[in-house]
Amino acid sequence: MTLTSFGPANRIKRSAETHPLTWRLRDDGEAVWLDEYQAKNGYAAARKAFADMAQDDIVQTVKDAGLKGRGGAGFPTGVKWGLMPKDESINIRYLLCNADEMEPNTWKDRMLMEQLPHLLIEGMLISARALKTYRGYIFLRGEYTTAAKHLTRAVEEAKAAGLLGKNILGSGFDFELFVHTGAGRYICGEETALINSLEGRRANPRSKPPFPAAVGVWGKPTCVNNVETLCNVPAIIGDGVEWYKSLAREGSEDMGTKLMGFSGKVKNPGLWELPFGVTARELFEDYAGGMRDGYTLKAWQPGGAGTGFLLPEHLDAQMYAGGIAKVGTRMGTGLAMAVDDSVNMVSLLRNMEEFFSRESCGFCTPCRDGLPWSVKLLMAIEKGEGQPGDIETLLGLVGFLGPGKTFCAHAPGAVEPLGSAIKYFRSEFEAGIAPTSAAVPPLARPIVVGA
Incomplete structure (x- = not known):
């Protein structure tokens, strides 16, 4: 798998007009450092935001552009920014970049951080200006060691150039940025679990409300955005709303x-x-x-x-x-x-549910007990030792662990592929049910949602 694979050369020609995220990438896959980044119009959008735009105008521009979160939830970014308090007396606010990319089969943020670290820094700088946040953290998946090294170097380059730290671009605005590597838990992708981990606590999600915009890191207003989301901000500010929407x-x-x-x-x-x-x-x-x-x-x-x-x-x-x-x-x-077509869906789902079960924070009962239960049932079916009622029990778990039934979205995401696999490939699950025997009772009474 290559992180710089952009398809046939004759099909894709990256340019600033059509590829705002990737047009600066080098063909050799090496990182774009400060001098090259600035030669490719880097930090021009930040200079525009600092010199020509009021802070509220930056928020409104992002809102008008229709930018939505790129981490998976898709919440409108401008709306999220608008939840931050307007009270000027609150002088301690935080901006967090969620770079804890642990979703299986996902590596998009890794490419941006390893090869275009200054794009993320510029996006965070503009966002910090808009949100009046004086300190930012990039909460990075611990296994992304190359990304950590490249981001750390890029932060130091930006500091030396006066793009981070005190009195940025002569504006009187201060913004410090830190790279923080996590301990490696999937649940840290949930924004409040990320906040707990950053504070040195166990990575459990928090009850909402209050939302992070009101009570976040160390009790202060906090905005959490994904890597790819923040990397879109410079292009929106630099080239405008109508172009971006087009x-x-x-x-x-x-x-x-x-x-x-x-x-x-x-x-x-x-x-x-x-x-x-x-x-x-x-x-x-x-x-x-x-x-x-x-x-x-x-x-x-x-x-x-x-x-x-x-x-x-x-x-x-x-x-x-x-x-x-x-x-x-x-x-x-x-x-x-x-x-x-060589993959057995039962085996694939057993592997997935083992991951999700292991990564549960264990805070709420449906997730803590329901996911291991699904793994046990799938293991039995995979071995051809499933019992009558097991498929119905699995479908019951899909219902009980669905949206709104658990403390956070971990369990609903874990059971969504399970429900769809049974829907489309039920015969593969049925093939793992052993012949009925009066001497072997079903593993569990089927769960009936709403009973």
Whole structure:
């Protein structure tokens, strides 16, 4: 898997007009450091924001552009920024970058941090100016050692150039930025669990309200945004709202471009910056090259392990939140995975649910007990030792661990692929049910949602 795979050279020509996130990338995959970044118009948007725009105007511009969170939830960024308090007497505020990219089959933020670290820093600088935050943290997945090294160097370069620290660009505005590596827990991708971990606490999600905008890090107003989200900010400020909105395909309700990818047994696995609204079929066939010889597409996930499985006939769906919702799941991170015809869905789901079960923080009962229960049932079915009622029990767990039933969104994301796999490939689950025997009672009474 190459992080710089952008498809056939004759198909994709990256430019500032069409690829705001990736046009500065080097062909050799090396990082773009400060001198080169500034030669490619880097920090021009930050200078514009500091010299020509009021802080509230920056927030309104991001809101008007329709930028939404790129971490998977898709919440409107400008709206989130608008939740920060207006009270000027609150002089301690924080900006957090959620770089804890632990969603299986997702590596988009890694590419940005390793190869374009100054793009993220510029995005955070403009955002800090808009939100009046004096300190920022990049909360980084601990395993991303190269990203940590590159970000640390880029922060030092920006400090030396007067782009971070005291009196930035002569504006009187101060902003300090720190790179913080986490201990490696999936749950830290949830913003309040991330805040707890940053404070040195156990990474459990917090009850909301209060929301981080009111009570965040060390009890102070805090805004948390994803890496890719923040990397969109310079282009919006530099080139304007109408240009940014024009990048998306007709029919898309989401604006701008998105880092999308395909993994699995495809001919050209990789990562591409594409307009919202491109069809999954284009992504799969034109960019990923379709399946390798000898393999057939059986199913696919549109955006990480926490999204539902879809079938080949769903490939004509447009890649934006509403387009994927029309075929029954979520776009998530936008990095798709192809499942080939050699894969047994029960084994695949057992592997996924083991991961989600292990990564549960254990705070709420449905997630703490329900996910291990699903693993035990799937292990039995995988071995051909499943019992009558097991599939119904699994479907019951899908209902009981669904949206609104648990403390955070971890469990709903964990069971979404399970429910869709049973929906489309039930016969593979039924094949693992042992012949009925009066001497062997069912493992558990089937759960009936609402009973």
